[in-house]
Amino acid sequence: MSRLWAAGIVVLIGLFLFLFLSDAQLGERQQVPVSEKMVQKNVLGTNPGPVIFGQSEGLEEGSANLVTSIVVGYRALDTLGEIMVLFLSALGVGAIAHLVWNQKLQKEAPSFILKTGAGIVFPMILVFGVYVFSHGHLSPGGGFQGGSILAIGILLLYIAFPTFELNRVLFQRLEGFGGVTFVVLGVIGALAGGAFLFNFLPNGVVGQLFSAGLIPILYLLIGLKVGSELGGILRNLYGGE
Amino acid sequence: MNVYTAGSILIFLLGLYGLLAKRDLFKMVISLSVLDTGVNLFLVAVGYGSGGIAPILTDTYPLSVLHFVDPLPQALVLTSIVINLGVTAFALVLVARIFKKHGTLDTAKLWQKMGGEEE
Amino acid sequence: MSGLDAIAIVVFAWIFLTGLIAIEAKERFTSVLMLSAMGLGAAFLFAWMRAPDVAMTEAVIGAGLTSAIFLLVLLRMKRGGEDAHE
Numbered sequence: 001m002s003r004l005w006a007a008g009i010v011v012l013i014g015l016f017l018f019l020f021l022s023d024a025q026l027g028e029r030q031q032v033p034v035s036e037k038m039v040q041k042n043v044l045g046t047n048p049g050p051v052i053f054g055q056s057e058g059l060e061e062g063s064a065n066l067v068t069s070i071v072v073g074y075r076a077l078d079t080l081g082e083i084m085v086l087f088l089s090a091l092g093v094g095a096i097a098h099l100v101w102n103q104k105l106q107k108e109a110p111s112f113i114l115k116t117g118a119g120i121v122f123p124m125i126l127v128f129g130v131y132v133f134s135h136g137h138l139s140p141g142g143g144f145q146g147g148s149i150l151a152i153g154i155l156l157l158y159i160a161f162p163t164f165e166l167n168r169v170l171f172q173r174l175e176g177f178g179g180v181t182f183v184v185l186g187v188i189g190a191l192a193g194g195a196f197l198f199n200f201l202p203n204g205v206v207g208q209l210f211s212a213g214l215i216p217i218l219y220l221l222i223g224l225k226v227g228s229e230l231g232g233i234l235r236n237l238y239g240g241e
Numbered sequence: 242m243n244v245y246t247a248g249s250i251l252i253f254l255l256g257l258y259g260l261l262a263k264r265d266l267f268k269m270v271i272s273l274s275v276l277d278t279g280v281n282l283f284l285v286a287v288g289y290g291s292g293g294i295a296p297i298l299t300d301t302y303p304l305s306v307l308h309f310v311d312p313l314p315q316a317l318v319l320t321s322i323v324i325n326l327g328v329t330a331f332a333l334v335l336v337a338r339i340f341k342k343h344g345t346l347d348t349a350k351l352w353q354k355m356g357g358e359e360e
Numbered sequence: 361m362s363g364l365d366a367i368a369i370v371v372f373a374w375i376f377l378t379g380l381i382a383i384e385a386k387e388r389f390t391s392v393l394m395l396s397a398m399g400l401g402a403a404f405l406f407a408w409m410r411a412p413d414v415a416m417t418e419a420v421i422g423a424g425l426t427s428a429i430f431l432l433v434l435l436r437m438k439r440g441g442e443d444a445h446e
Contacts (some may be wrong), residue, residue: 006262014254032290032311053300066296067413070316075248082320089327093334100338140412148420237432248372294412302410310410325365333433340437
């Protein structure tokens with residue numbers, strides 16, 4: 001399609017969007033109507049008292065990060081669907097990549113700074129990634145962020161050491177373990193509480209590390225799965241065996 | 242229509258133009274990535290109010306005076322960013338396979354090579 | 361239109377400019393670098409709109425892993441065959 005036609009279509013769609021959205025409630029707003037029930041952690045109506053950081057115990061949903069309480073608490077089934085889509089795309093990359101190339105990517109010899117620096121920085125990246133996905137219910141972070149940070153650490157190893165090979169069996173087992181345990185915990189929640197992925201562990205005090213029931217465990221499994229999956233994609237792109 | 246929603250719609254339109262006007266498959270994948278960024282920016286901009294704070298409970302503010310930014314679009318965008326990465330990786334491997342088999346990435350020449358009729 | 365909105369307009373202009381260069385560049389390497397810069401601007405805007413989880417995710421995935429995957433596939437495509445230029 002030539003550029004003129006493309007520009008015309010884009011201008012038409014743009015005018016339509018701007019006219020259609022200008023009388024929706026997207027103007028200058030000071031406060032957004034967030035559901036009061038969710039902020040007070042009272043969606044099912046079983047809340048014993050007010051929510052005070054560091055003092056309230058046994059709430060309905062014990063995490064201090066509201067986005068985490070949506071992603072792994074109220075809408076954990078959608079997160080299971082997303083893990084499935086990521087697994088399918090990693091499967092597709094793995095299935096087609098070895099039809100295209102079958103030898104390893106030839107890398108230049110790395111410099112001295114890169115080799116020494118990678119040895120120092122990689123453990124720090126690992127510790128930071130584990131910190132991010134284990135504190136997902138207290139501060140910004142969670143499984144997806146922590147898993148991606150682990151994958152970036154693996155990329156650093158690939159760049160700095162020319163003979164580095166990712167252990168395929170270990171990472172496949174890790175990824176499978178993460179996925180299967182997620183579903184098994186969901187089934188246990190269904191048997192214990194009546195809904196799939198129900199939070200059956202006790203919710204401690206809001207704001208402590210060991211709180212919020214099942215949420216840190218689920219995020220840990222998601223972090224392991226996403227990290228090993230993205231590392232597997234990188235291994236397929238680098239080629240080999 | 243504040244500045245955040247308008248700007249993100251402009252970026253979406255830029256990605257749409259790149260997807261329609263380019264003939265090179267690699268540029269199409271890049272335009273798809275630009276379009277994804279525009280959509281994610283629009284979703285977060287819908288839930289933004291200029292008097293709100295980040296949706297995390299801390300001990301500095303008591304809960305009665307808090308006005309949070311809407312956390313639900315942020316949960317949607319979290320999912321969307323990770324899925325876009327997976328789709329882009331898969332699309333790139335398909336592009337590499339097409340390049341290896343046919344030697345070109347121009348859609349007009351590929352249409353002829355794969356046996357399509359003349360336009 | 362206050363001063364805070366002016367910062368948002370400048371960053372939107374940065375995202376638009378780098379996106380335009382990414383789509384219209386002649387070399388493919390330039391497109392990948394501009395995509396990474398666009399991810400950086402988007403991460404700033406997500407943090408500006410009070411969304412720290414999303415900003416962290418976009419910074420790691422958009423500006424890090426996506427560019428790495430693009431470059432790895434680009435290196436594989438340089439051997440043999442004709443190259444199509446727009």
